[in-house]
Amino acid sequence: MEKIRPLIWNKDALLLLDQRLLPWEKKYIPCHNITEVEEAIRKMVVRGAPAIGVTAVYAMLLAARELASSPEINDGNTFKWELFLRKLAAAGNTLKMTRPTAVNLSWGVDKVIQQAEEQRGASPDVLLLSLEELASNIYTEDIAVNKKIGAHGATLLSSPCTILTHCNAGALATAGYGTALGIVRSAYKDGKVIQVYANETRPFLQGARLTAWELLQEGIPVTLIIDSAAGYFLQRGQIDCVIVGADRIAANGDVANKIGTYMLAVLAEKNKVPFYVAAPRSTFDFSISSGEEILVEERAGTEITLFNGVSLAPEGVRALNPSFDITPASLITAIITEYGIINRPGQKTIRDFFTFKSQEDNL
Ligand code: MRU
Secondary structure (H helix, E strand, O other), X not given: OOOOOOEEEXXXXXXXXXXXXXXXXXXXXXXXXXXXXXXXXXXXXXXOHHHHHHHHHHHHHHHHHHHHXXXXXXXXXXXXXXXXHHHHHHHHHHHHOOOOOOHHHHHHHHHHHHHHHHOOOOOHHHHHHHHHHHHHXXXXXXXXHHHHHHHHHHOOOOOOEEEEEOOOOEHHXXXXXXXXXXXXXXXXXXXXXXXXXXXXXXXXXXXXXXXXXXXXXXXXXXXXXXXXXXHHHHHOOXXXXXXXXXXXXXXXXXXXXXXXXXXXXXXXXXXXOOEEEEOOHHHEEOOOOOHHHXXXXXXXXXXXXXXXXXXXXXXOOOOOOEOEEEEOHHHOOEEEEOOEEEEOOOHHHHHHHHHHHHHHHHO
């Protein structure tokens, strides 16, 4: 079976699988410069925090290439490093604002800037090669990280197991494999009897269009439900656990994820069902102490009132469309990372977990 690849680097351009057209059409949009990538991120051609992070790294590579060949910076004899780095950072700041909630975007931008700074004084060819190598490593690493999350998470699942998920935290939301759906994939591969209930996820329908499509591709049993039916199934004892992804996790374990996640966490607690968050280390933002500091992206109201150009509400009605919400750490049973499982996440458990893991890495 063909692998799902939301982004492909072809050395000249970044090809982005247009997720707005799925599941009806599979078409890649080539992006030749950072402006085209910004447009694609804003319009949700590519979405999902880790996928946006990897996309950002390639967008910055395209920006670096353009800057390094501009006569203002490179006249063939001298390379104006200060100007190059200043302009690269400015390009990164604009890119960061395209989807402000997903921290992986800033993480990707900062990785490229750091690498460029480390190359200061090198020839432009060496600089660009090193950035391309960085991008390729981050891409490969993202898939490897997801597989580790998948393996750790699968240990938590019984067999049979019915999992409720929200939005799409699958191969399409990452470089490949997925975080929440990575766990589903791993458990299924281990031979566990898995059933996924996918919330359709209004208004962009990432659950109906993307999660359902991804799982059907691999023959993993999936049942689509409307977002407001989640409580019904949880109350009837038909769900064994909830697993979602994350767009940003504060130092105290509060999680920003697709709007509707908080509601699920409250319902899960009320019905004594474990609520798991699957996310890589790069989704943790230790610069903020709690979820209150997370900027929640507001998207256009027309995403609610229109779908594919079809009107769903009376013309002129006011619609509010926050794209994410914040789930307090107190409602989260565990966060599953590539390093292992953080039970009952909180400021201390998270800090101790990563300190211990970094000490282990240094041994
Ligand atoms: O608006 P989106 O589709 O980018 O939102 C995506 C989500 O909320 C995902 O659950 C999150 O990014 C985790 S993806 C592995």
